[in-house]
Amino acid sequence: MEALINYLLQFGDLNEQQIELIKERVSVIALRKDEYFSEAGKIPRQVGFIVEGVMRGCYYTNKGEEITRCFINENSIVVDYFNFEASTAASEYIQASTPCKLIVFSKQDWDELSHTIVGWDNIKHKMVQQCLYRKSRTGPVISQDATTRYLQFMENYPSLTNRVPLAYIASYLGVTQQSLSRIRKSIR
Structure with a gap:
């Protein structure tokens, strides 16, 4: 309270x-x-x-x-x-x-x-x-490439990347789960 x-x-x-x-x-x-x-x-x-x-x-x-x-x-x-x-x-x-x-x-x-x-x-x-x-x-800017959108997501929601299902993040970013997995691997 x-x-x-x-x-x-x-x-x-x-x-x-x-x-x-x-x-x-x-x-x-x-x-x-x-x-x-x-x-x-x-x-x-x-x-x-x-x-x-x-x-x-x-x-x-x-x-x-x-x-x-x-x-x-x-x-x-x-x-x-x-x-x-x-x-x-x-x-x-x-x-x-x-x-x-x-x-x-x-x-x-x-x-x-x-x-x-x-x-x-x-x-x-x-x-x-x-x-x-x-x-x-x-909100994600759809005119940006998917990697940029994901990096902005991580900046805007730093605590959420490991808390919410990847399907929800992919949906938010306007990409498939497979694309999101590739993006995450490429920036590690």
Whole structure:
């Protein structure tokens, strides 16, 4: 819980009473590897804070090909925010790439904090902006060659190369697993 509070305090001030209210509004959940936090076709109903583990955002092409769009690791919020706020069906999945432990807010509790804590909307806005900025900066640039994309992945996500399945990394980079294996061998 302390990690969540420290995370929130980066974005604004909260007094002890507000912190206690936040603690009362959350629950802790565990997800097994490959379990979904949010699914395409369903309305996202919670905001999570990752205490342990790695999650990924992914979708399927019209040919059924799975594409990993981003990775989210510890000390980050995870939510399909636009669909969560609008209460509309998601078009992507958020899936546990490793076993995960999360602190979650339900939609109702998330909204109630906006009505109860002065400044909560400002804190939310700053958190979402940071997530969107991070997501936009860490995506692979498809015009680059595959080796450059992998090297950038290692720079952006140094702790993930040995934590998530190679299939997810290959999907994120837009290469086959065989190509990724060759790239990894060539740069050792």
